[in-house]
Amino acid sequence: MSDDLFKALADPTRRTILDELAEKSGQTLFEVCSRLAMKHRLGISRQGVSQHLAVLEAAGLVETRREGRYKFHDLNTAPLRRITERWPLPHPDSHPHSRPSGPEDSTS
């Protein structure tokens, strides 16, 4: 089930973490922590960030590799493909908002 994927994306802090990992791959927990604090003024505890990273990892959006006492986190955007596969995007053809055809007027 892709339940984990959407649940992971549901939280704004987690999305910010994804942004940070997109900008600099292979960050440790503490690195993510300090970036959230500095750049985004997010006063969140280390444990909070750790839980967020766990959710992101469960969704497959973050992959981890251990190295000594460090644990590096890498972004993996591949699972996002399932979203636009499930609900295909309209072609950016002509005008942006083309009204979908429907039962326009049947009786009058």
Next chain:
Amino acid sequence: MSDDLFKALADPTRRTILDELAEKSGQTLFEVCSRLAMKHRLGISRQGVSQHLAVLEAAGLVETRREGRYKFHDLNTAPLRRITERWPLPHPDSHPHSRPSGPEDSTS
């Protein structure tokens, strides 16, 4: 903010509703209700579905048009584009899961 978008996608029932609207556009509230009950065995009240549709509309994923006492709901997948714009997908180039490069071994 795209907060509404991800919040809307976070719920499995709402995603099923999107599936149904993708299959048949321009459904009324009652139509969606009965489809959820029949096809998906979801015992959810009419008001529940109505609230879900409201959330989807707030996210821009569903557009509505009134016609007499009917209100038709249409799927609009355009907002989904922001997702893959924010975190670009890897090219389906060679092998599917290419490990991202990192500090492989620095000390040993």
Next chain:
DNA sequence: TTGATAGGCAAGCAAGTACTTGCCTATCCT
């Protein structure tokens, strides 16, 4: 070994949210 760093586990709290129930309005058909 001792201390410092990087991270993990688990219980607890507070806020958000999915869902229901009850009642109300608007449009159509006879």
Next chain:
DNA sequence: AGGATAGGCAAGTACTTGCTTGCCTATCAA
């Protein structure tokens, strides 16, 4: 008009979840 259909509003409840605090393990440097 009256009833039936399609939908909306609002309060209440039970569950989820984001976040904290406290303590524990593992790795590295002195």
